[in-house]
Amino acid sequence: MAFNSIILRLELDHRHVHFGNVASAISNVGGDITSIDVIRPGQDTSVRDITIQVSDQVEAQVVESLRQLPGVQVVNVSDRTFLAHLGGKISIYPKLPVKNRDDLSRVYTPGVARVCTAIHESPEKAYSLTVKRNTVAVVTDGTAVLGLGDIGPAAAAPVMEGKAMLFKQLADVDAFPICLDTKDTEEIIRIVKAISPIFGGINLEDISSPRCFEIEQRLSAELDIPIFHDDQHGTAVVVIAGLINALMVVGKQMDRIRVVVNGIGAAGVSICKMLLAAGVTRLVPVDREGAIIRGGKYSHPMWQWLAEQPQVEDKSGKLKDVIQDADVFIGVSRGGVLSGEDVSRMAENRIVFAMANPDPEIRPEEALPLVRVFATGRSDYPNQINNVLVFPGIFRGALDCRARAINESMKLAAARAIAAVVSDSERNEHYIIPSLFNEQVVSGVRKAVIEAAIATGQSRRIPPDF
Numbered sequence: 330m331a332f333n334s335i336i337l338r339l340e341l342d343h344r345h346v347h348f349g350n351v352a353s354a355i356s357n358v359g360g361d362i363t364s365i366d367v368i369r370p371g372q373d374t375s376v377r378d379i380t381i382q383v384s385d386q387v388e389a390q391v392v393e394s395l396r397q398l399p400g401v402q403v404v405n406v407s408d409r410t411f412l413a414h415l416g417g418k419i420s421i422y423p424k425l426p427v428k429n430r431d432d433l434s435r436v437y438t439p440g441v442a443r444v445c446t447a448i449h450e451s452p453e454k455a456y457s458l459t460v461k462r463n464t465v466a467v468v469t470d471g472t473a474v475l476g477l478g479d480i481g482p483a484a485a486a487p488v489m490e491g492k493a494m495l496f497k498q499l500a501d502v503d504a505f506p507i508c509l510d511t512k513d514t515e516e517i518i519r520i521v522k523a524i525s526p527i528f529g530g531i532n533l534e535d536i537s538s539p540r541c542f543e544i545e546q547r548l549s550a551e552l553d554i555p556i557f558h559d560d561q562h563g564t565a566v567v568v569i570a571g572l573i574n575a576l577m578v579v580g581k582q583m584d585r586i587r588v589v590v591n592g593i594g595a596a597g598v599s600i601c602k603m604l605l606a607a608g609v610t611r612l613v614p615v616d617r618e619g620a621i622i623r624g625g626k627y628s629h630p631m632w633q634w635l636a637e638q639p640q641v642e643d644k645s646g647k648l649k650d651v652i653q654d655a656d657v658f659i660g661v662s663r664g665g666v667l668s669g670e671d672v673s674r675m676a677e678n679r680i681v682f683a684m685a686n687p688d689p690e691i692r693p694e695e696a697l698p699l700v701r702v703f704a705t706g707r708s709d710y711p712n713q714i715n716n717v718l719v720f721p722g723i724f725r726g727a728l729d730c731r732a733r734a735i736n737e738s739m740k741l742a743a744a745r746a747i748a749a750v751v752s753d754s755e756r757n758e759h760y761i762i763p764s765l766f767n768e769q770v771v772s773g774v775r776k777a778v779i780e781a782a783i784a785t786g787q788s789r790r791i792p793p794d795f
């Protein structure tokens with residue numbers, strides 16, 4: 330159960346209602362008043378802002394019970410989440426002040442022209458004389474936003490702004506949301522290529538599969554800056570990090586476990602690939618129609634690739650059939666598709682990562698009594714397995730060494746670095762993955778990624794601290 334903090338602006342007619350009636354109405358339905366502000370005092374009527382902590386399940390009831398109360402007018406209901414989004418979440422600030430004409434002639438015309446000419450003569454100077462060395466475009470077409478689906482580019486913006494905010498706060502990367510009003514693969518590739526000169530890297534976000542695979546592959550081949558589809562690789566890296574530690578907690582080994590991955594879209598495909606690279610020998614990929622099986626024929630190119638892998642099982646069935654005796658369930662599909670009854674038929678010491686956002690495949694309250702290790706993608710429960718642990722540090726490292734790409738070695742190094750932040754003495758069922766606020770995460774990922782980039786010939790610069 331998640332708790333929200335909401336602010337209600339109420340106009341009270343004191344001839345019909347006392348504040349005590351309001352307080353009782355709120356607490357009777359489970360709300361907890363945390364503060365009261367008098368906005369407009371008055372003899373007969375007054376306006377007050379009441380801040381209430383309330384579970385999301387009874388939020389509507391609290392508001393409705395106040396609407397029913399004679400003498401109360403609910404002027405406005407605003408929750409703090411919406412307030413935090415007013416006017417957007419990010420902004421751009423200049424690095425130096427322009428106070429007089431002398432300053433102006435340096436940062437703007439005529440001085441700027443000499444700098445332009447220098448870049449024209451030596452294009453690599455874009456890295457030293459513009460923002461390119463520190464910028465990432467967070468590009469979406471709004472087709473697979475969280476688990477909300479195809480909600481369009483404008484509605485996707487709050488997620489993209491959130492990613493940009495976290496890039497800056499966690500890794501000092503200047504990221505900018507780019508929400509494209511097109512679903513056409515060729516057009517997306519063309520636009521991203523056209524805007525690429527000012528960016529040091531491209532983070533593709535919430536673009537649905539299978540188009541996301543072609544868009545990423547083509548851009549990687551045609552541009553010389555790192556292209557990283559966060560939902561694929563950020564997710565796979567953090568899953569591997571969490572799994573390394575979860576397996577240590579339950580005393581099982583990567584090459585002995587049977588893993589069910591539910592939802593073989595952007596995240597699911599990349600997770601499956603990385604599980605195989607990490608040594609998993611029994612893999613069951615499952616999508617809406619059931620298990621994707623070895624030897625099967627699929628029009629989806631990545632499903633066909635999976636069907637050709639020797640580690641993929643050949644037994645068909647729906648999720649409820651194939652979940653039997655699984656050691657690990659990884660969900661990157663939709664909220665609520667896994668039942669407690671399904672979980673109880675898994676092997677002993679089971680691990681469940683229910684990572685659909687915002688609603689996981691199974692609610693923590695239902696799953697926790699049935700499993701040994703449980704994780705979700707959300708920030709309001711322990712063990713948050715979310716790609717936010719990956720994208721800031723991986724891009725920090727890639728930008729600092731001017732990597733051409735983010736390859737498999739760099740991703741595996743990032744996964745190991747995240748897992749290693751949790752020490753042997755700290756690791757337990759409720760702590761398999763470090764917090765994103767743990768500063769060792771970004772610095773550890775950055776270092777591991779730069780080392781791997783240098784070792785695999787991807788870096789174009791050795792950072793001074795190396």
Ligand SMILES: NC(=O)c1ccc[n+]([C@@H]2O[C@H](COP(=O)([O-])OP(=O)(O)OC[C@H]3O[C@@H](n4cnc5c(N)ncnc54)[C@H](O)[C@@H]3O)[C@@H](O)[C@H]2O)c1
Pocket residue numbers: 473474475476477535536537538559560561564591592593594595596597615616617618660661662663664666684685686687705706707714715716717
């Ligand atoms: N925690 C994280 O860090 C994280 C990262 C990426 C994605 N996600 C979540 O994972 C989900 C998928 O994201 P994506 O980017 O891969 O989207 P996507 O649209 O590319 O893929 C979703 C896949 O799930 C399948 N699916 C839908 N309903 C299903 C069901 N009932 N059973 C089995 N499969 C089903 C779809 O057919 C599709 O193949 C979303 O909820 C997203 O929020 C979480």
Ligand SMILES: O=C(O)C[C@H](O)C(=O)O
Pocket residue numbers: 474475476488535559560685686706715716717
């Ligand atoms: O945005 C998130 O919280 C994680 C992930 O990128 C998702 O699409 O769910």
Ligand SMILES: [Mg+2]
Pocket residue numbers: 475534535559560
């Ligand atoms: Mg995403």
